[in-house]
């Protein structure tokens with residue numbers, strides 16, 4: 001979204017916190033204080049790679065929400081990545097300058113809730129690091145249930161155990177420990193909320209378990225960002241501005257538009273927020289919906305597309321832009 | 322005169338059984354009981370067996386009619402309560418010990434729905450998760466914005482505030498926290514000039 005003020009930040013610390021996971025501390029490049037944020041917020045980090053490649057990836061803020069002296073994020077290097085996470089791991093050192101958006105919260109704590117169950121898988125722990133600090137400061141009742149592959153693979157385990165003790169429940173798949181989510185959710189008092197973040201399959205599973213034990217939808221919260229998946233190249237025709245733009249195999253529609261100087265609306269760039277919803281005028285092949293925003297019926301109707309993550313299988317896609 | 326298209330005017334989606342819920346608690350009045358019976362019929366006996374109905378008995382004309390309705394709602398366990406306050410208190414007692422998986426429903430007049438949602442909210446139940454159906458009377462509970470007093474069973478506007486005696490125009494502005502519509506002084510513009518009373522919420 002063009003309304004976003006970008007903020008120039010300097011990397012103050014880089015720490016390896018687990019295999020393939022690094023923590024970065026970002027401070028305002030001009031030394032100003034950063035705005036406080038609400039737990040669950042993320043920022044978009046803009047990275048400029050070699051040969052003009054630009055990535056804008058959403059990362060959850062993991063530092064204390066009321067601490068304006070710096071923001072911290074944590075990045076897993078993704079093997080299948082389009083390069084953003086690899087750039088953060090290989091190209092960013094203390095002193096590197098980056099741009100970030102203002103914090104946006106698509107995963108807020110339900111403040112009227114009486115108890116909070118946080119369910120994390122792997123790097124999905126990140127939004128909860130800030131949430132737990134906020135919940136602890138509010139003296140709220142909460143538990144973390146954290147599924148990890150092994151201690152070396154799971155960031156922040158030691159810190160979490162030290163800070164929150166028996167509120168932290170670890171399930172190690174390297175030891176074959178099962179994740180007893182069903183019994184956890186079956187035993188909660190009224191007014192409890194569940195929050196889940198992790199791999200897509202885990203999120204789907206946790207939401208399903210929640211519904212199966214009779215929790216209302218309103219008490220089940222999830223956050224997932226999808227990196228725009230690659231695919232075949234195709235042409236986007238802009239019906240209103242009468243332009244043709246080619247979307248490359250590694251690009252999202254949104255990125256292709258931006259590369260040609262066309263501003264489109266966005267907020268999360270991960271198929272979660274709905275901001276980039278665009279009307280489809282025509283399409284000569286199937287739409288490949290990759291978002292978590294449109295309902296199944298909307299996806300089937302073929303009338304809308306989330307241009308930050310979704311693509312078209314045919315050769316041309318005409319959009320109401 | 323009604324002031325409408327006000328956003329806070331609630332809409333009720335209608336009763337629908339949550340087949341996943343481990344237990345169901347329903348608050349209803351005589352008109353709402355018909356909606357509950359419909360819901361029990363669309364679900365299976367398994368759902369009804371997990372369901373408790375708190376039935377406000379005050380608008381049943383005879384004890385036989387009440388008995389017949391209790392019979393009609395079987396196999397759900399129906400507990401008759403003398404009035405809405407008693408029914409909402411019974412709901413609160415249940416919710417005090419309840420676990421997630423307990424689903425709350427309300428069917429009947431708007432004050433009944435509002436009071437049920439309000440009581441459930443005290444136990445952390447999100448108002449959107451209470452399944453509601455409006456049946457029967459359109460009567461409203463009205464809060465006087467001047468003295469804050471509540472007037473119950475309002476079917477007309479303007480209406481006299483039962484607390485301070487001002488004549489109030491009943492607005493569509495609804496407070497979920499108070500479970501009441503707002504009443505504002507009817508002759509605020511020209512003192513003494515009170516529009517003709519109309520029956521609006523029969």
Ligand code: FES
Pocket residue numbers: 265266267268269270271272273274275276277291293306307308309
């Ligand atoms: S920008 Fe959030 S869904 Fe596309």
